[in-house]
Amino acid sequence: MQIYLPIAEVSVNAFLLLGLGGFVGVLSGMFGVGGGFLMTPLLFFIGVPPPVAVATSANQIVASSISGVFAHFRRKTVDLRMGVVLLIGGLVGAALGVVLFNYLKSLGQVDLLVKLFYVVFLGIIGGIMFFESLRAIRQTRRGKPPKRKKHGWVHGLPLKMRFRTSGLYISVIPPVLVGLSVGILTAIMGVGGGFIMVPAMIYLLGMPTKVVVGTSLFQIIFVTAFTTLLHATTNFTVDVALAVLLLVGGVIGAQFGTSIGTRMKAEQLRILLAVMVLAVCGKLALDLLLQPSELYSIASGAGGH
Amino acid sequence: MLRLALLLCLATLPLRAEEVVLGLSRDRVAITATFEGSDILIFGAVKREAPISEVPLGVVITVAGPSQPVQVRRKERRFGIWVNTDAVDLDAAPTFYAVATSGPFEQVLTNTEDLRHRVSIPRAIRSVGAASMAEDAERFTDALIRIRERTDAYQLLENAVALDEQTLFRTAISLPANLTEGAYKTRIFLTREGRVVSRFETVIDVRKVGLERWLFTLSRQQPLAYGLMSLAIAIAAGWGASAAFRALRRT
Numbered sequence: 001m002q003i004y005l006p007i008a009e010v011s012v013n014a015f016l017l018l019g020l021g022g023f024v025g026v027l028s029g030m031f032g033v034g035g036g037f038l039m040t041p042l043l044f045f046i047g048v049p050p051p052v053a054v055a056t057s058a059n060q061i062v063a064s065s066i067s068g069v070f071a072h073f074r075r076k077t078v079d080l081r082m083g084v085v086l087l088i089g090g091l092v093g094a095a096l097g098v099v100l101f102n103y104l105k106s107l108g109q110v111d112l113l114v115k116l117f118y119v120v121f122l123g124i125i126g127g128i129m130f131f132e133s134l135r136a137i138r139q140t141r142r143g144k145p146p147k148r149k150k151h152g153w154v155h156g157l158p159l160k161m162r163f164r165t166s167g168l169y170i171s172v173i174p175p176v177l178v179g180l181s182v183g184i185l186t187a188i189m190g191v192g193g194g195f196i197m198v199p200a201m202i203y204l205l206g207m208p209t210k211v212v213v214g215t216s217l218f219q220i221i222f223v224t225a226f227t228t229l230l231h232a233t234t235n236f237t238v239d240v241a242l243a244v245l246l247l248v249g250g251v252i253g254a255q256f257g258t259s260i261g262t263r264m265k266a267e268q269l270r271i272l273l274a275v276m277v278l279a280v281c282g283k284l285a286l287d288l289l290l291q292p293s294e295l296y297s298i299a300s301g302a303g304g305h
Numbered sequence: 306m307l308r309l310a311l312l313l314c315l316a317t318l319p320l321r322a323e324e325v326v327l328g329l330s331r332d333r334v335a336i337t338a339t340f341e342g343s344d345i346l347i348f349g350a351v352k353r354e355a356p357i358s359e360v361p362l363g364v365v366i367t368v369a370g371p372s373q374p375v376q377v378r379r380k381e382r383r384f385g386i387w388v389n390t391d392a393v394d395l396d397a398a399p400t401f402y403a404v405a406t407s408g409p410f411e412q413v414l415t416n417t418e419d420l421r422h423r424v425s426i427p428r429a430i431r432s433v434g435a436a437s438m439a440e441d442a443e444r445f446t447d448a449l450i451r452i453r454e455r456t457d458a459y460q461l462l463e464n465a466v467a468l469d470e471q472t473l474f475r476t477a478i479s480l481p482a483n484l485t486e487g488a489y490k491t492r493i494f495l496t497r498e499g500r501v502v503s504r505f506e507t508v509i510d511v512r513k514v515g516l517e518r519w520l521f522t523l524s525r526q527q528p529l530a531y532g533l534m535s536l537a538i539a540i541a542a543g544w545g546a547s548a549a550f551r552a553l554r555r556t
Contacts, residue, residue: 002482004340006517007524011340011482047483059535066543074551112388225536232532236524240535241338241517247539251546288386295380296448297389 007239008052014245016046021060021249028064028250029071029257030264031198031213031273036061036191036224037118037280039246048242055231055238056246061192061224063247064254065217071258072214079165079211083218085172086179086197090223093183098230101188117188119285125199126277132203133271140267166207166215174205183223192220195277202270209266323353323362325493325505332507334480334489335514342482345509347405348475351495362471363406363413363496367424368478368509370401371487372431377445393445397431400485402459405476407466415499422494422501426450426459457481486513486521 003014020042024035036057043053072078104113162169178200182193194216201212232238261269330346347366375398381390404424406413419425430446453459458481466476489509494501513521524531 002339002341004336004338004482004517006513006520009483009485011342059539062536063539063543066540067546070544070547071550112386225539228536228539229529229532232524232535233528236528238524238532238535240520240524240531240538243535244538244542247542251542254543255546255550290387291382292380292387294448294452296445296452297378297380298375298449298452 003241003245005048005052005239005242007237008048008056008242010047010049012046012048017242017245018249020046021064021246022253023249024060024246025064025067025250025253025255026257026260027253027276028061028194028217029068029254029259030261031194031257031269031276035064035194035250037122037195038276040191041280041284048239049237051235051237052239052242055228055235056242058192058224058231059228059238059240059243060246060250062221062228063243064250065192065221065224067251067254068258069214069217069221071255072217075214075262076165077210078214078218079163079207080218081161082163082166082168082175082205082207082211083215085161085175086182086215086219087222089176089179089181090183090186090193090219091226093180093185094187094223094226094230095183096180097184097187100184104188114188115284115288117185119281119288121185121196122277122281122284125196126274126281128203129199129270130274130278133267133274136267137271163207166205166211168205168207170205178204179219182219186223186227192224194220195273198273209270213261322355323351323495323503325495325503326350326352327493327505327507329491329507329509332509334484334509334511336484336486336512336517337514338517340482340484342484343480345478345480346475347478347491347493348473349493349505351472351474351503357471358497360497362468363408363494363499364466364468364474365407365413365424365494365496366405366466366476366478367429367490367492367494368401368403368480369399369429369490369492370485370511371489372397372399373485374398375449377449379445379448391445393432393442395430395432395446395449398449399429400458400487401480401489402426402429403462403478404460405462405465405478407468407474408464410461410463411499413496413499414494414501418496418499418501422492422504424492424494426454426461456483458483480511484511486511 001014002011004011020039024039027038028035039057039060040053043057044050069078160169161172178197182197185191185196186193197216197219198212201207201216202209228238327349334343351362375395376392377395378389378392380387383390404426410425414424419428423429427446427450430449432442432446450459466474468474489511491507491509493505495503512518
């Protein structure tokens with residue numbers, strides 16, 4: 001069944017959108033990532049204009065993250081205090097990111113920079129996670145308990161705060177910085193940023209994996225909601241019909257994803273996420289390296305020079 | 306520019322010996338939520354006082370969507386990766402453009418008349434300042450046409466106008482599903498020996514209706530309300546699905 005999207009002004013298959021939303025929703029529930037880093041490029045492929053795709057997937061991420069976070073609240077795997085600290089950083093970061101984004105736009109190379117950002121960040125994070133998880137799995141096979149660094153530079157900073165749910169007593173500076181940098185990336189790359197925040201929380205802040213997913217979902221809800229409003233009021237690019245179709249699939253998928261996620265071991269979960277991140281990174285890198293079949297592209301509404 | 310102006314001055318207006326009487330299968334296209342594109346039948350007759358001329362008649366029909374500025378970018382290999390390097394801004398390119406003719410395009414319309422009335426696809430695109438932005442600006446225009454022809458946004462339909470007894474003509478233009486809202490200018494040219502002897506213009510109105518119309522208007526006029534509504538839907542859907550699944554699991 002074809003459906004005409006009022007803002008995007010394209011006609012697409014409704015079941016394709018439902019399926020797409022469902023697929024990304026499962027991932028969102030499993031890994032605590034918003035799925036924007038997959039959703040946005042997938043929407044490009046089916047012909048949705050990039051500005052609409054970016055803005056609308058932000059709206060869709062709000063829905064699937066809320067759906068996922070309730071399940072985590074019930075299981076008490078959300079560190080609210082940590083979430084709020086990350087959120088403060090995130091909102092500031094998002095505002096800074098928009099300023100930076102507009103500056104890059106005036107230079108005329110924003111597409112390339114966004115793609116390079118993706119390749120570099122996804123490559124580094126995917127690589128680190130993959131090898132860390134492999135090592136952890138090998139260690140548990142040999143019977144040794146996995147070692148966790150208890151004291152690093154993170155613990156020497158002032159403004160300490162107790163995060164009971166995470167079992168941490170650390171300075172608020174690192175979480176605020178994590179939130180801030182993720183906020184900047186959110187604005188530039190048009191994603192929730194969970195795929196960067198989750199590893200940062202595990203490896204940088206030393207939070208337990210089970211708490212990380214719920215907490216990042218909590219933070220993502222507010223940052224993506226903020227982004228949606230910014231896009232709707234400045235660029236008029238949020239397509240509500242597209243969002244509804246994606247989120248119907250998305251919220252159902254997220255529920256399945258959450259129950260799959262709780263049944264899997266933390267290491268397995270991490271290695272799966274790492275593989276996915278590396279796959280997206282590889283695809284984007286190939287796009288940059290191989291000669292495209294069409295060298296020309298159309299950007300409607302010629303911008304400034 | 307000067308040459309163009311001279312041509313326009315020199316071209317004498319033909320006598321209105323023949324006139325078009327036009328019919329449209331529909332003069333209004335409504336874009337609903339399940340819009341899948343639309344076929345429009347354009348038909349008519351030639352009204353004339355004098356007897357039919359010896360020279361065969363040609364008919365050219367064009368349908369043009371609203372024009373918008375467009376930027377075309379080209380990729381080039383720099384430091385091993387493909388980067389957008391050159392860009393050309395085209396002042397106005399129609400979002401949809403179809404030309405249907407009763408014979409091979411070059412025979413039905415001369416180059417001069419094409420230039421004057423902007424009939425062929427390349428002529429329908431306005432690119433005044435383009436030449437100063439890149440040495441090979443034409444290749445950017447060609448690329449735009451190539452990309453849009455692939456999605457049926459631009460169509461050149463030679464021999465698609467059926468002409469009976471030099472009097473009755475008809476053609477069908479199929480509008481794709483990805484339509485932009487606006488007034489679609491429809492022109493009919495009658496030609497003899499490639500020269501335009503009569504022209505007729507009308508408009509097909511393409512509009513969003515119902516829910517599509519309401520959402521579009523709300524998003525432009527009250528963006529904050531629209532944004533909050535989108536968020537409210539997202540929150541309600543997320544919470545609803547979570548609650549529904551909980552209820553399912555309990556039973």
